[in-house]
Amino acid sequence: MTKQELPDTHLYLESLLPIVANIRKKKRTSKKEIMKTIIELCSERELSATELSVLLLRTKGSLQTHYIGFMCDNGLLQRKYPGYQVQPKQKFTADRSVIKTSKFLTPDE
Numbered sequence: 001m002t003k004q005e006l007p008d009t010h011l012y013l014e015s016l017l018p019i020v021a022n023i024r025k026k027k028r029t030s031k032k033e034i035m036k037t038i039i040e041l042c043s044e045r046e047l048s049a050t051e052l053s054v055l056l057l058r059t060k061g062s063l064q065t066h067y068i069g070f071m072c073d074n075g076l077l078q079r080k081y082p083g084y085q086v087q088p089k090q091k092f093t094a095d096r097s098v099i100k101t102s103k104f105l106t107p108d109e
Contacts, residue, residue: 010054016041020055031066032105034058035076038067039105042077042094049090068092076102 019040023029034056041047041055049068053060069085071077076098080091099105 010051013051013055016044016055019044024057035067035071036099036105038063038071038092039076039094039096039099042092043096046080046091046093048092052092074102074104076104 017024020037023034023037037056038052041052047055049060049064052058052068053063056063068077072079072092077092077094079085079087080093081087081089084090
């Protein structure tokens with residue numbers, strides 16, 4: 001499997017690959033760019049942490065530790081099951097408009 005391919009179990013996510021193309025090519029990406037991409041992905045469809053990790057080529061643990069929890073706590077992502085941080089069927093959604101309004105994602109002055 002190359003970096004541009006998805007595992008057979010996740011082929012249904014293929015339509016989202018154009019959104020993550022730049023991140024999948026890089027080894028290092030800024031935190032803002034990854035957060036913006038997570039919002040873009042989750043505004044297209046509900047995604048689990050596992051699905052995000054497959055798309056972004058990051059570990060699930062890293063995404064949960066460094067991105068998902070922070071983004072949910074600050075209103076950038078919404079949980080399908082609010083109040084349950086650990087829920088086997090937990091998925092995340094987002095509103096693309098937060099990219100322009102969030103203080104965490106706007107360019108530094």
